Amino acid sequence: MKKLVILASVLVTAAFQAQENDSIQNKFNISGNFESNGQWYTNDVKRQIKHDPIPLRSNNYLSLNATYGKFSAGIQAEAYVNEALLNYNPKYTKTNVATYYANYKDDQWDITAGYFYEQFGSGLALRSWEDRSLGINNALRGGRIKYTPTENLAFTALYGKQRTGFDVANSDIYGFNAELGLSKLLFPHSEWNLNYGGSVVNRSENIPQGVSGFNKNTFVISNRIGVEKNSFYANFEHDYKSPDAVINAGKINYDWVKNGSAYLLNLGYAERGFGVDATIRRIENMLFLSERKPEVYSPENSSLNYNDKIMNYVPSLTKQHHSSLANIYVYQTQNMIAMQFDEKIQKFGEIGGQIDMFYEFKKGTELGGKYGTKIAANFATLYNLAANYSYFNANGDYSPSFTSKFLGADQNYFREFSVEISKKLSPTIRGNISVINQHYNDQYVRGIFQKSIVNATTLFSEATFSFANSRSITASLEHMWANADRKNWLGGSLEYVHNNNWSLFVSDMYNYGFDPNEHLINPTDLFKIHFYNVGATYRQGSTRISLNYGRQRGGLVCAGGVCRYVPPSTGLGLQINTTF
Template sequence: MRKLLLLLLPLSVGNLWAQENDSIQKKDYGKVFGGFESNSQWYLNDKERNLSHPKDPVRSNNYLLVNYQIGNFSAGIQAEAYEPNALLNYNPGFKGTGIGTYYASYKTSKFEATAGYFYEQFGSGLLLRAWEDRALGINTALRGGRILYRPSDNVRLTALYGRQRSGFDVSHGDVYGFDSDFNLNSLFKFESSDLSVGASYVGRYEKIDMPNPPVDELTNAFSGRVNFIHNAFYVSGEFDYKQKDILLNALNTLNYDFIKPGNALLLNFGYSKEGLGIDATLRRMENMGFLSERTPTSVGDGISTSLNFNDKILSFTPALTKQHHSNLANIYVYQAQGRVSFVDPTIMMAGETGGQLDVFYDFAKETMFGGKYGTKVAVNVSSWYNLPGQYRFNPAQYDTKFFGVGTKYFSDYNIEIKKQLSETWHTAFEYVNQYYNKEWLQGGELVKTNIVTGEATYNFTPSKSIRVEAEHMWADADFKNWAGGTVELNLNDKYSFYVWDIMNYGNDDPNRRIHYYNVGGAYRIGATRVALNYGRQRGGLVCVGGVCRFVPESTGVSMQISTAF
């Protein structure tokens, strides 16, 4: 206690002195900020589903990020702990406790330099996106250096070098990049329009351990893009080209006789004004799998590789489909098919082609369809296909056509209607029609589904509400029919609770007609949130922003803690 008082005494005297001398300017010691996040789960046995808890049934993923900034200088470090193991089906490289990322940066209005780990995206990300998503177990930061220079408000130039993070280590491939972005408004004296263009380069160097390799050890990729906005109209386009490289066979090893270049075209255009929005996106990708190492790393189970964990992937190719909030509409989700995959002589894919269309319309208040409070309608359509062309399994070869479509992968046609009935009642209805070619995408049966959901929210007060949702899926194959429901209660801005259940009642196997129930709640205070949940996890794909990871079937208790400071 005496030592503590002696330590506090100088601080107390200093505070008194500062209060009596307000005219003296305080020294700037900078600021510290960051956050902490913990995701833990206790895996339990589930006799009904014949599930046994894994070794180390209590597992936790933890992240502590601390940043320091003073003037133009900033630095940060992220410590990570996966103890005693990471959550199920996370990258095996995330194991134990260590330093995940660190950086130091100096920034002015025109210049920025970063050393250490950094995140970056060029254009749409089809060539390069280094990013983090803890829910998906993704952290593909680059370790090296980056320089950003803005000679004017209309020009931005970026140059970088690094190696991509993989677990607590980095990949063997060297990544080089350059990106440029130019705003041309002042050049053309636009007043009601906006025009910008950009160009990117990404190079991946990895030594090939053989004499006279069939391709260059440095794989070059280039991209060009344009964005134009005029009043309520907008249009953008991007074209990417990847130099020829060695492709992977069905076992995810290099086939030195199978060498192809890659390319991608992305178009987006639309119209937006009060009450109406139209957005269309078209994308064609051929052999656009771009890895920081040519060969995916085996994880030791004889089946999975680093690709299963979105590891060592340089490109960012999200699925351009609607991200549903319905539990049943997320059973059959689409993953973008950008890479070449020859599974067998009947299933040979070179990429994807397709698109998505969104239409939003608000019926005005006091009209026939708007009623007293107005009505919101959203229509979404998406369809995706293999590239048309000639395919040969052995020896592997393909010759695609740029236009047209091949075998259909997936489609999702849906309409959502939101209607406010009174000051306290809000309702919503959604219909979804899906086509999922599971035989080509995962292995299994072709599935066609029809899904309906209805929900109602009653607001007791501005911060207290209850939401009830019911949903049903009719499916003609695979797991067949499902039904589900959700109840959410928000007591105030601090406490919330929920319970939901989905049941595969139509499964042909009576032993698989199982309830997947979940119950939980959350507490929020300031920047801190604590959530607790008990229930069953349905095995399958879990997606965030169109990027997915596979999760196994499990039952247990989970807890999430997050805070910012």
């Protein structure tokens, strides 16, 4: 902690000095951000939760960026005191410099040395990014050059090693990407907008001694085409992954070598007051790691549980809900192979998609009323790939293999349909109501022996009441009916905003349908229970401080379709975020 305090003092002092110089020469500028997420884990007698051996934990991030003309540089320090929050990557320990970079950028060139983030296309081939709530920071350390000779041509070349904890993975990553505005180059007066994108990403990692049958270089080739005209758009992407040792149920099998592929189609139409968007995706064996063998921390825990060393981005194609209860049964993309002979589970990939629709009834119409009415609907369904498979070869030796069917679908992993109606009722009142129906196949999503399918329907409503002097109250009420697992839930929240600085909030989720004889997806809190949370938030300029106390339900926390598991806990939380 002392290291972080000393480093913070030096950086903040430099920032103030630089800002004084900036007022004189208007060339040099320093900006930064500090974020702290702390938790004091307490006893909870009813939940049979005792003090964690290290009850006080915090994740702290301090970043500083400096710019001078076309040059910029930055550094980020991280401190995990006394250790990282529960179930974060065990490599996040103590205090250290996490990332740093230097950059030059003008109208055509963008050159970076050090750590950087990058995404090619949709991210199926490559995406490096940071999400602190999920514990993800898979930046690349090396060099990147971007060249944009015209507004319709852009090229990127990079080399790096992927971050893992405060170190880097034992492999070399090479990448090249091109973006071409074909219609502007070839048909400058066309009403159509046609674009092409192509990428090659290569991971070079030495093969263990005594292993043969595949190359140390594993590459992904991505081709993308996009077309737009007026309100219509369409995008198609195909990715091919070269043969590599298969990750089966989270464990590597060097005797099983297979390629991978992904197909992504997105179609849409949007105009004022109406929009429809459809996405269809097929993925098979598209787990792409900077080290092909996951690190194992315990029989049930590996680096995959922390999204560590993952090079590409394969989010779930489902709606992100504001409802707390609708996020109990969240879906995670099934992009890995899982053939488990003893448990009779065969997962070969995923095929499916979602469709979003939006319509606004105009003001003054029968359904629009005085202020108009908005309605949004979403349907998503994802399936296991159908395949011919076997566990033993012609000699009777255990040798799992399969051949998938291109458009074949088998078990339904997840299905969801939701409708949301939003309406302004008066100058000071607005609200929304939504119905969410979910079908969750726990046996195949998690790959467990015992069959468990949950069918749940959630009714969610929320209203905001605005008053003078920036005051407001937002209240929500929701209920879930489920046929299995913990069955029925009741939830609600209340937030009072006093002014631009202060707000108070309280929320609760109550599981009153618990049945001790029911098979539970998450066998914790074996009784009817309230998951309450109460707190306050203070904002001043670019600084936000939030204090809360409550119970954390064990389960998945997701952002942008990527999730991490959080264990059940009770405690006091403090979050600080400031930008300077």
